[in-house]
Amino acid sequence: MSRIDYQGVLDEIIDEVQSEFGKGHVASYIPALKRVPPRKFGMAAVTVDGDVFSVGDAFEAFSIQSISKVFTLSMALNAKGVALWQRVGREPSGDPFNSLVQLEHERGVPRNPFINAGALVITDCLVASTVNARRQIIDFIRRRSGNAGLCYDVEVARSEKTHGHLNAAMAYFLKSHDNLNSDVEAVLDVYFHQCAIAMSCVDLARGFLYLANGGDCPLSGVSVHERSRAKRINALMMTCGLYDSVGSFAFRVGMPAKSGVGGGIVGVIPRVLSVAVWSPELDPSGNSHVGTKALELFTTKTGMSVF
Numbered sequence: 045m046s047r048i049d050y051q052g053v054l055d056e057i058i059d060e061v062q063s064e065f066g067k068g069h070v071a072s073y074i075p076a077l078k079r080v081p082p083r084k085f086g087m088a089a090v091t092v093d094g095d096v097f098s099v100g101d102a103f104e105a106f107s108i109q110s111i112s113k114v115f116t117l118s119m120a121l122n123a124k125g126v127a128l129w130q131r132v133g134r135e136p137s138g139d140p141f142n143s144l145v146q147l148e149h150e151r152g153v154p155r156n157p158f159i160n161a162g163a164l165v166i167t168d169c170l171v172a173s174t175v176n177a178r179r180q181i182i183d184f185i186r187r188r189s190g191n192a193g194l195c196y197d198v199e200v201a202r203s204e205k206t207h208g209h210l211n212a213a214m215a216y217f218l219k220s221h222d223n224l225n226s227d228v229e230a231v232l233d234v235y236f237h238q239c240a241i242a243m244s245c246v247d248l249a250r251g252f253l254y255l256a257n258g259g260d261c262p263l264s265g266v267s268v269h270e271r272s273r274a275k276r277i278n279a280l281m282m283t284c285g286l287y288d289s290v291g292s293f294a295f296r297v298g299m300p301a302k303s304g305v306g307g308g309i310v311g312v313i314p315r316v317l318s319v320a321v322w323s324p325e326l327d328p329s330g331n332s333h334v335g336t337k338a339l340e341l342f343t344t345k346t347g348m349s350v351f
């Protein structure tokens with residue numbers, strides 16, 4: 045197979061997505077996110093050999109939001125093993141990521157680790173199993189991305205906390221079903237902070253390399269997961285990583301990925317690369333509108349997908 049000109053592909057994509065701006069809306073339910081300029085666009089691809097390709101605002105940090113849930117799932121699986129699956133499911137939700145109705149219907153066992161209720165259970169595992177979960181989470185992500193300077197955006201965390209009543213309701217609901225063991229406010233504090241981590245596309249693409257590389261982190265030289273666990277996390281991204289438009293994302297893009305309401309999406313092509321995109325305008329499901337288009341162009345132009 046001839047070598048792919050990744051830089052050429054990214055350069056074409058930034059030109060071709062220009063007509064897509066203005067069709068989505070920046071998340072406004074977290075006031076600190078509303079201030080982000082809507083037409084930002086960055087994209088980065090990092091190969092498992094460590095080659096980095098980037099375009100646009102690929103080095104500018106933004107709020108990773110739900111993308112953090114992949115990192116915390118990795119940590120919780122390493123801490124708790126398969127016992128975790130007694131507390132959270134592995135099926136797509138088919139409902140909004142913050143649905144209380146589904147949680148009530150299913151008696152406090154969230155559908156999957158990437159909807160908010162599931163992520164709260166995962167964060168609870170970390171609060172219960174570590175002395176300082178906030179420190180452990182940021183350290184884990186710094187090591188995966190090779191950027192020791194990553195930090196929490198305290199303004200975003202504060203904004204989430206002030207307006208996070210639905211997440212608080214979910215956490216108390218989980219507690220009432222004995223599916224949240226730690227102090228509810230302590231879990232919420234860690235959850236709001238993990239969502240408020242600021243990273244660039246380059247940081248995120250590097251940070252997900254261990255999932256593209258069978259569980260081994262090429263940057264730190266550490267084996268984060270055995271191969272089968274990395275496979276399972278990728279499978280969960282494929283089936284649950286894009287809110288309730290995961291089916292059309294698979295149809296259009298064809299790679300395991302995770303999005304966040306900050307406008308980021310990170311995906312992996314196993315054994316080849318990870319790719320991150322950022323554009324803050326969201327579609328009605330909560331995924332970056334331009335970001336989805338950019339990833340669709342990426343898999344089309346490179347001829348790479350998992351299918």
Ligand code: GLU
Pocket residue numbers: 108109110111141142160204211239303304305306330
């Ligand atoms: N912090 C956001 C929330 O809890 C995360 C949402 C997301 O990115 O999916 O609502």
